[in-house]
């Protein structure tokens with residue numbers, strides 16, 4: 001493997017340090033200074049010449065981060081990095097994978113094109129692949145989509161007695177089935193109707209409370225929390241034990257954790273793809289393995305990019 005340096009985007013220091021340790025790579029520094037006019041100066045403090053540079057930047061609240069991200073990649077490239085790889089445990093815009101109304105853009109495609117123009121590779125965790133089959137449908141760079149299911153299933157096995165995994169909507173079937181199989185428990189998938197950003201309803205689970213199972217709601221993203229709040233309310237109304245809420249990505253656009261607790265959730269837990277107070281499930285080892293795999297993929301493209 002080529003010599004490698006890991007750079008944390010602000011807020012990603014813990015993940016970057018773990019990755020550097022796991023990869024046997026150096027840990028460098030990236031500083032972003034805002035000029036009085038609001039423009040950003042990105043400075044990389046690490047030798048980059050001829051090396052693989054791994055920039056770690058989880059991309060919730062992506063609009064504010066994206067211009068600094070592009071400038072940071074540019075700074076590494078100006079330092080003649082051989083490759084600049086993005087580790088974005090959460091990758092933004094994947095939910096806008098189709099034009100839902102006339103005149104809308106397919107943001108997933110446009111955002112992926114932007115990232116592909118500035119990086120030589122991407123590693124992310126459970127991207128929202130619903131109508132898109134794979135990252136290759138929109139990204140033009142080598143990529144790895146890490147599945148958090150092993151970590152979620154291990155958490156369930158360790159913390160929940162007699163679980164039944166519940167997916168809140170049809171698109172959750174893919175990860176819910178995988179998690180339930182790994183946790184050796186049954187699963188059920190609800191139907192969701194979304195009428196607006198904060199206006200959703202979900203169908204009843206139809207589970208028999210007499211089976212005395214603990215519902216574990218599993219979703220990929222909690223944003224406003226309304227999807228899981230409605231699912232929690234339904235399960236509580238059906239007479240089940242207080243549900244546990246698990247999510248891969250705790251985006252938490254509103255005060256979703258408080259809303260879920262108020263609705264009757266026993267616990268709310270996420271992975272650490274986005275640092276937050278309930279990010280108990282560490283997926284960094286899974287990410288590190290994927291980064292090592294991607295970096296081991298040599299290539300003409302890397303040589304081509306190094307020379308541009």
Ligand code: R5P
Nearest residue numbers: 219221222223224225226227
């Ligand atoms: C939907 O496509 C996703 O899988 C999540 O269910 C959704 O993003 C959750 O959003 P919110 O927390 O705002 O209901």
